[in-house]
Amino acid sequence: EIVMTQSPGTLSVSPGERATLSCRASQSVSGKVVWYQQKPGQAPRLLIFGASTRATGFPARFSGSGSGTEFTLTITSLQSEDFALYYCQQYDNWPYSFGQGTKLEIK
Amino acid sequence: DVQLVESGGGLVQPGGSLRLSCAASGFTFNTYWMHWVRQAPGKGLGWVSRSDTDGTSISYADSVRGRFTVSRDNAKSTMYLQMNSLRAEDTAMYYCVRGGSFDLWGQGTLVTVSS
Numbered sequence: 172e173i174v175m176t177q178s179p180g181t182l183s184v185s186p187g188e189r190a191t192l193s194c195r196a197s198q199s200v201s202g203k204v205v206w207y208q209q210k211p212g213q214a215p216r217l218l219i220f221g222a223s224t225r226a227t228g229f230p231a232r233f234s235g236s237g238s239g240t241e242f243t244l245t246i247t248s249l250q251s252e253d254f255a256l257y258y259c260q261q262y263d264n265w266p267y268s269f270g271q272g273t274k275l276e277i278k
Numbered sequence: 279d280v281q282l283v284e285s286g287g288g289l290v291q292p293g294g295s296l297r298l299s300c301a302a303s304g305f306t307f308n309t310y311w312m313h314w315v316r317q318a319p320g321k322g323l324g325w326v327s328r329s330d331t332d333g334t335s336i337s338y339a340d341s342v343r344g345r346f347t348v349s350r351d352n353a354k355s356t357m358y359l360q361m362n363s364l365r366a367e368d369t370a371m372y373y374c375v376r377g378g379s380f381d382l383w384g385q386g387t388l389v390t391v392s393s
Binding site: 205214216217220221227258260262265266267268270271 | 379381
């Protein structure tokens with residue numbers, strides 16, 4: 172099973188600043204990575220598909236990048252509604268697997 | 279509206295059974311792979327199973343293989359998760375997810391396994 176490791180576990184950033192979240196796969200996943208945003212009491216919401224394609228409804232301040240085993244989610248000019256949990260997930264090999272999540276909190 | 283609605287969760291004793299349903303609407307259900315994902319209270323996400331478009335190719339996570347069975351009725355645009363021999367560690371919110379780009383999730387149904 173491919174292990175997805177996210178870092179950091181918690182990221183404290185001030186509104187208006189930039190946040191960089193990392194996700195590392197234990198083996199190459201060929202760019203087949205998804206990022207989700209999850210807020211308390213809600214289902215996860217697709218944010219990024221195919222490592223870099225932004226989902227409908229998310230503004231351009233969200234961007235994804237990476238290939239092989241290293242992937243990054245960048246959020247510029249953080250807004251209050253961006254503080255949430257973020258998960259990466261690979262869909263290259265079954266069983267698909269999630270990272271443990273990064274909590275983005277207000278500094 | 280394009281949506282997935284799960285139902286069937288509840289409280290069940292260890293060793294018991296439960297059947298979850300996922301009703302799809304607003305899209306052509308029989309053209310999508312479908313998935314079950316779960317999340318234990320306060321914990322991260324974990325994949326449970328996936329089904330191809332007609333239910334002939336189904337995969338399971340090791341933790342549920344042999345105990346859980348997925349099926350789908352494309353005429354009813356509904357997917358099912360039959361859960362047998364339930365354990366405390368199966369306690370979680372269960373979500374159904376549309377395949378392809380994983381862009382559509384249901385609101386989840388909570389399963390609690392406890393005596």
